[in-house]
Amino acid sequence: MATENSNNLQPPPLSPSPLPQYSDMIMAAIEALNEANGSNKSAISKQIESTYGNLPAAHTTLIAHHLNRMRQSGELVLVKNNYMKPDPNAPPKRGRGRPPKPKTPLPPGSVVSPPRPRGRPPKPRDPFAPPPTPKPKTPSSGRPRGRPPKKAKTTPLPVASGGESRGRGRPPKVKPAVAAVGC
Numbered sequence: 001m002a003t004e005n006s007n008n009l010q011p012p013p014l015s016p017s018p019l020p021q022y023s024d025m026i027m028a029a030i031e032a033l034n035e036a037n038g039s040n041k042s043a044i045s046k047q048i049e050s051t052y053g054n055l056p057a058a059h060t061t062l063i064a065h066h067l068n069r070m071r072q073s074g075e076l077v078l079v080k081n082n083y084m085k086p087d088p089n090a091p092p093k094r095g096r097g098r099p100p101k102p103k104t105p106l107p108p109g110s111v112v113s114p115p116r117p118r119g120r121p122p123k124p125r126d127p128f129a130p131p132p133t134p135k136p137k138t139p140s141s142g143r144p145r146g147r148p149p150k151k152a153k154t155t156p157l158p159v160a161s162g163g164e165s166r167g168r169g170r171p172p173k174v175k176p177a178v179a180a181v182g183c
Contacts, residue, residue: 019052023075030076030083038082041067064164 019025029047033039039047044062049055056062067083070076074093077086091154 019055022062023070025052026063026066026070026076027085030085035082035084036081038077038084040082041177136154 023066025048029044029051030039031042033047034049035043041064044067045060049059067076071078071083075085076083086153
């Protein structure tokens with residue numbers, strides 16, 4: 001049975017006219033339309049559909065993807081929602097942010113000094129002075145610096161006269177006993 005299935009497997013038939021690359025079709029459509037302000041996406045799509053009849057089902061998605069990719073790579077320029085070929089005489093597009101300073105070339109034979117160190121520069125020292133002696137640590141009041149640590153409580157909790165411990169919060173108001181009125 002395995003040999004029967006392997007004999008029946010054949011490569012799928014190739015289409016009679018394979019389509020060129022989408023980037024080539026897009027460039028040919030823009031050249032064929034030859035509009036001064038460029039061509040929009042729908043005009044390019046209709047031109048490709050009229051030129052090549054058998055397009056895949058995802059033609060609109062594919063054309064949008066390839067137009068974006070060609071725009072990002074610089075093959076096409078998008079101006080007011082129209083795609084056109086870039087002008088060869090136009091200056092290259094500048095990147096974002098401030099441009100770097102132009103570097104002046106150094107004359108030959110000069111030595112490049114290392115960059116300045118970061119941070120605060122050290123105080124100037126007298127080269128003839130003896131090295132400083134370390135100061136002995138003398139606490140001024142005898143106590144260590146900072147907040148003292150908490151001490152553990154050693155007194156027991158107060159016990160109420162009834163023999164039970166006092167609960168949390170404010171105790172309820174004590175009501176006075178009502179005295180009998182005699183006539």
